Amino acid sequence: MSATYDAGNIQVLKGLEAVRKRPGMYIGSTGPRGLHHLVYEVVDNSIDEAMAGYCDTVTVALEKDDIVRVEDNGRGIPVDMHPTEHVSALELVLTRLHAGGKFDKGSYKVSGGLHGVGVSCVNALSTWMEATVIRDGHIYRQKFEIGVPKTKVEEIGNSDAHGTTIRWKADKTIFTETTTYDYDVLKLRLRELAFLNKGIVIKFRDERLENPKEEILKYEGGINEFVKDLNEGKPVVPPEPIYINEEKDEVITEISIQYNNSYSENIHTFVNDINTRDGGTHLDGFKNALTYVLNKSLDANEKLKKSFEKDEKLMGEDVRSGLTAVISMKVPEPEFEGQTKEKLG
Ligand code: 0RA
Numbered sequence: 327m328s329a330t331y332d333a334g335n336i337q338v339l340k341g342l343e344a345v346r347k348r349p350g351m352y353i354g355s356t357g358p359r360g361l362h363h364l365v366y367e368v369v370d371n372s373i374d375e376a377m378a379g380y381c382d383t384v385t386v387a388l389e390k391d392d393i394v395r396v397e398d399n400g401r402g403i404p405v406d407m408h409p410t411e412h413v414s415a416l417e418l419v420l421t422r423l424h425a426g427g428k429f430d431k432g433s434y435k436v437s438g439g440l441h442g443v444g445v446s447c448v449n450a451l452s453t454w455m456e457a458t459v460i461r462d463g464h465i466y467r468q469k470f471e472i473g474v475p476k477t478k479v480e481e482i483g484n485s486d487a488h489g490t491t492i493r494w495k496a497d498k499t500i501f502t503e504t505t506t507y508d509y510d511v512l513k514l515r516l517r518e519l520a521f522l523n524k525g526i527v528i529k530f531r532d533e534r535l536e537n538p539k540e541e542i543l544k545y546e547g548g549i550n551e552f553v554k555d556l557n558e559g560k561p562v563v564p565p566e567p568i569y570i571n572e573e574k575d576e577v578i579t580e581i582s583i584q585y586n587n588s589y590s591e592n593i594h595t596f597v598n599d600i601n602t603r604d605g606g607t608h609l610d611g612f613k614n615a616l617t618y619v620l621n622k623s624l625d626a627n628e629k630l631k632k633s634f635e636k637d638e639k640l641m642g643e644d645v646r647s648g649l650t651a652v653i654s655m656k657v658p659e660p661e662f663e664g665q666t667k668e669k670l671g
Pocket of ligand 1: 371372375398400401402403404490
């Protein structure tokens with residue numbers, strides 16, 4: 327590593343220091359939620375690479391000693407020197423706040439979403455991190471401690487494969503409550519990601535066990551399978567969920583709906599794979615459209631109209647009773663609102 331502390335270098339150290347000083351600001355908490363969030367941050371990058379069409383498999387492994395490994399078979403983070411920053415692209419991604427692979431404009435990379443802070447924050451909050459990149463016939467590695475590079479990018483071998491592997495150990499002095507990952511908590515989110523990104527293969531491994539276990543999360547049916555899973559065990563209409571997939575003005579909208587025999591409303595909305603728990607314009611639009619469309623078709627159905635009073639209309643609550651729906655949108659630059667940034671503006 328260069329021993330000269332130029333302005334850029336000092337900025338990086340200041341950035342890392344800010345993250346370590348107020349970790350909650352970046353990852354929400356330093357409790358178990360924040361700890362698990364580290365995994366989501368790193369996995370997000372590999373999912374983006376998959377969604378861009380460059381990889382099909384992401385492996386998440388819980389190793390002994392509270393170490394996590396996230397591996398993908400994508401292009402590999404570039405290791406060449408950045409023309410003006412005088413460090414490798416890999417080092418930039420791993421040390422600069424908000425340099426999280428946002429090279430390709432026009433991708434649906436999460437920006438300003440719930441945390442969405444990038445792998446550099448995970449690096450800053452880790453006792454150590456190790457990045458391995460395979461590309462252009464070579465295997466490269468760089469090591470870090472609490473976010474600071476401990477080696478340059480080193481060529482450590484040859485391979486004709488390609489991909490990126492990030493390993494890290496969360497810092498016990500930051501995550502004072504626990505640094506042990508809960509398999510079931512992580513599985514829930516990884517499964518959700520597999521539903522939301524159909525066809526992607528997520529291999530989830532627990533290598534802490536005497537006999538390591540591996541589960542493969544893969545849903546060719548995408549959010550349709552999500553809805554079927556939510557309706558599991560209940561009588562449903564129609565037998566297969568109704569599926570809508572539209573792209574307009576660079577916004578992709580995917581909707582899957584199916585009724586069950588309950589009276590409850592069960593709508594899950596996502597923007598760029600982030601659960602918009604507080605809803606937003608997409609949910610409002612969907613609800614209005616559903617009520618409008620069903621009233622339209624009621625209007626056009628003389629037979630059905632007989633069981634209604636004159637001018638009687640279906641209310642929103644009526645058409646959503648027993649409804650299970652998943653709405654997943656991909657938006658280039660979404661604006662999130664509210665306390666927890668879980669509402670789409
Ligand atoms: C920007 C450019 C290129 C790859 C990536 C980002 C990339 C980032 C991550 C993070 C985890 N896995 C990743 N895989 C790829 C490649 C640009 C090129 O090769 O032309």
